[in-house]
Amino acid sequence: MSKELIRLRDLCMAFDDELVLDHVNLYINDSEFLTLLGPSGCGKTTTLRIIGGFTTPTSGDVTFDGVRINDVPPHKRQINTVFQKYALFPHLDVFENIAFGLRIAKISNKEVEERVLEMLSVVSLNGFEHRRVDQLSGGQQQRVAIARALVNRPKVLLLDEPLGALDLRLRKDMQNELKRIQQQMGITFIYVTHDQEEALTMSDTVVVMDKGRIQQIGTPVDIYNEPKNAFVADFIGESNILDGIMHEDYVVEFFNRKFKCLDKGFAPMEAVDVVIRPEDIEIVPPDRGRLVGTVASVTFKGVHYDTIVDFKGYKWLIQTTDYHEVGEVIGIVLNPDDIHIMKKSEYSGLFGDYSSYSAEYDEINDPDFAEEDEEDADDEN
Amino acid sequence: MKTKTPAIPYIVWMGIFVVIPLILIVIYAFTNFDGHFTLDNFSNIDVFLQVFGNSLWLALIATVICLLIAYPFAYLLAQEGPVFRKIAMLFIMLPMWMNFLLRTYAWMSILENNGFLNQFLGLFGIGPLHLINTDGAVVLGMVYNFLPFMILPIFSVIDKLDKRYIEAAQDLGANRRETFRRVIFPLSLPGVLSGIMMVFIPSISTFAISKLLGGGMSFLLGDLIEMQFLGAAYNPHLGSAIALMMLALVVIAMLIMNRFGDGEEGAVVM
Numbered sequence: 310m311s312k313e314l315i316r317l318r319d320l321c322m323a324f325d326d327e328l329v330l331d332h333v334n335l336y337i338n339d340s341e342f343l344t345l346l347g348p349s350g351c352g353k354t355t356t357l358r359i360i361g362g363f364t365t366p367t368s369g370d371v372t373f374d375g376v377r378i379n380d381v382p383p384h385k386r387q388i389n390t391v392f393q394k395y396a397l398f399p400h401l402d403v404f405e406n407i408a409f410g411l412r413i414a415k416i417s418n419k420e421v422e423e424r425v426l427e428m429l430s431v432v433s434l435n436g437f438e439h440r441r442v443d444q445l446s447g448g449q450q451q452r453v454a455i456a457r458a459l460v461n462r463p464k465v466l467l468l469d470e471p472l473g474a475l476d477l478r479l480r481k482d483m484q485n486e487l488k489r490i491q492q493q494m495g496i497t498f499i500y501v502t503h504d505q506e507e508a509l510t511m512s513d514t515v516v517v518m519d520k521g522r523i524q525q526i527g528t529p530v531d532i533y534n535e536p537k538n539a540f541v542a543d544f545i546g547e548s549n550i551l552d553g554i555m556h557e558d559y560v561v562e563f564f565n566r567k568f569k570c571l572d573k574g575f576a577p578m579e580a581v582d583v584v585i586r587p588e589d590i591e592i593v594p595p596d597r598g599r600l601v602g603t604v605a606s607v608t609f610k611g612v613h614y615d616t617i618v619d620f621k622g623y624k625w626l627i628q629t630t631d632y633h634e635v636g637e638v639i640g641i642v643l644n645p646d647d648i649h650i651m652k653k654s655e656y657s658g659l660f661g662d663y664s665s666y667s668a669e670y671d672e673i674n675d676p677d678f679a680e681e682d683e684e685d686a687d688d689e690n
Numbered sequence: 691m692k693t694k695t696p697a698i699p700y701i702v703w704m705g706i707f708v709v710i711p712l713i714l715i716v717i718y719a720f721t722n723f724d725g726h727f728t729l730d731n732f733s734n735i736d737v738f739l740q741v742f743g744n745s746l747w748l749a750l751i752a753t754v755i756c757l758l759i760a761y762p763f764a765y766l767l768a769q770e771g772p773v774f775r776k777i778a779m780l781f782i783m784l785p786m787w788m789n790f791l792l793r794t795y796a797w798m799s800i801l802e803n804n805g806f807l808n809q810f811l812g813l814f815g816i817g818p819l820h821l822i823n824t825d826g827a828v829v830l831g832m833v834y835n836f837l838p839f840m841i842l843p844i845f846s847v848i849d850k851l852d853k854r855y856i857e858a859a860q861d862l863g864a865n866r867r868e869t870f871r872r873v874i875f876p877l878s879l880p881g882v883l884s885g886i887m888m889v890f891i892p893s894i895s896t897f898a899i900s901k902l903l904g905g906g907m908s909f910l911l912g913d914l915i916e917m918q919f920l921g922a923a924y925n926p927h928l929g930s931a932i933a934l935m936m937l938a939l940v941v942i943a944m945l946i947m948n949r950f951g952d953g954e955e956g957a958v959v960m
Contacts, residue, residue, distance in 0.1 A: 361861060362860075363857055363860075363861075382860065382865075383857070383860040383861050384860045384861070384862075384863045384864055384865050385863075388861075389861055389862065390857075390858070390861045392854055392857070392858060392861075394854070396852070396854035396855055396857070396858040397858075398855060398858070398859075398873060398877075399877070400876045400877055409859070409862050409864075409872070410862035410863050412872075413862065413863045413864050413868050413872070414863060457862065458861075458862075461862065461863065
């Protein structure tokens with residue numbers, strides 16, 4: 310439907326001896342909302358900075374509309390950025406911050422005023438034009454930063470974790486707002502985040518990165534339902550990942566039992582990773598279960614209970630709205646479409662085991678969490 | 691409420707060495723030798739108007755020259771690596787390890803009619819030039835002595851400037867010149883303002899530099915005041931009155947400066 314706008318070809322980036330980007334290949338379509346998703350240090354921000362022109366890749370090409378732009382400085386690119394902590398100019402008021410790019414482009418005063426006021430209404434900040442930026446709340450600064458970038462009518466808007474410093478409620482509102490602005494203006498958004506939920510909510514395309522490599526590219530639904538490897542399965546949502554053996558097409562064995570599944574194309578008796586999402590598992594009375602286990606712990610999560618069930622020493626996470634007591638023996642059934650088979654990868658065996666489960670698993674699994682907390686504390690000071 | 695106890699030593703210090711002397715100056719300025727209240731000390735001041743003008747003028751020139759030298763220097767230095775910076779900073783600070791008077795005496799022997807500079811120029815058949823005991827020599831002395839006080843605040847402001855602002859400006863289409871004009875320079879103004887104050891104030895009140903390098907030719911406010919206290923014209927009452935006037939002059943100059951900074955972060959002194 311839409312044409313290709315940006316292409317990254319064999320992009321490598323090394324700082325000193327450390328490889329930050331490892332042969333990244335990616336194309337980005339016009340008017341697309343693309344998200345680079347990954348833990349901190351995965352190379353997503355570096356990728357964004359290369360597209361913005363702030364970093365020059367060690368090797369590989371960046372093309373924009375078919376033209377190689379590796380050596381084009383940022384101020385000559387039709388790309389604008391919303392920086393992680395906004396970087397609003399403290400010596401200028403809201404109006405002049407937004408007008409900055411237009412003033413440099415020597416746009417007439419009359420048009421500057423029109424366009425700035427128009428942008429202020431797009432980001433719902435009418436009447437704020439003469440406020441000082443340090444008098445604004447985080448969410449308002451965020452909107453000014455977006456307006457300041459969009460007023461230049463760029464072809465591409467880069468957003469570097471723009472919602473990271475906002476509280477949960479505001480973040481949800483801004484997610485919808487950003488999606489609305491993107492659709493209203495028809496601009497390509499390239500969004501960087503470590504928050505999988507944010508990525509799934511807003512994006513047309515999600516690019517999952519780790520260790521400087523792209524792990525998977527796909528729509529949010531694809532990424533969630535058909536993760537390519539254990540890293541993606543674990544990073545996007547919760548997953549039970551077990552060792553299995555693919556007997557033939559549509560038949561997988563784990564826990565010494567054969568299960569029907571919907572996957573094919575593996576070698577006979579190939580060792581595989583089996584993903585079972587915790588919300589797909591159906592709990593039944595023990596006599597009707599394909600597998601029988603004992604409830605090891607239960608945590609109330611609001612919408613559901615996180616129930617850890619012990620199957621012969623291997624612990625699974627099951628999300629269920631029904632309460633099952635610790636010590637209760639339960640059975641489970643798995644439908645063929647609840648089982649997803651992945652090829653073995655370097656990540657096999659690293660993720661998806663809930664044996665050391667604690668109620669804080671989100672925080673432990675998210676390497677950004679601690680760092681983010683500190684940053685928030687700083688912002689409040 | 692924060693406790694104020696730890697501040698007490700400083701309050702005492704300031705009381706003894708700042709507030710009390712100021713009060714004494716005010717008392718002296720408004721009294722005569724008999725200890726009676728009088729405004730005579732101020733009514734005579736118009737005689738010294740030329741000295742005021744001269745001081746203001748030379749201090750202004752010295753400040754402007756310092757700014758013109760210091761800003762590019764500080765700006766370029768802030769772009770350099772840590773090793774170069776350290777060495778450059780050392781060289782800026784090095785002369786300040788030596789006594790102020792000695793440094794000024796050194797300039798005397800350089801600038802004298804048969805001094806070092808003229809001997810050097812003489813090798814090329816130039817001169818001898820009349821360098822010492824001119825306004826130029828006084829300004830040179832001021833610039834030489836007070837330049838570090840201009841460089842340091844400007845450097846520290848530019849150095850601490852958040853690089854994200856520069857990237858944001860580039861992102862919005864600004865080339866190097868525009869980035870400097872619209873972002874770096876405005877954001878470095880607080881440093882410029884404190885630099886100006888730190889050069890202008892000692893320049894307008896100096897007496898040693900004008901005495902040593904200006905001879906009798908450049909007679910500045912500092913010399914005038916010194917003369918009232920230590921010189922032949924002994925009159926501490928008149929001296930206090932002139933000192934008070936000079937203080938007013940500095941305060942006015944600073945208020946004008948703060949205007950330029952929009953009174954924002956520039957409020958270094960007030």
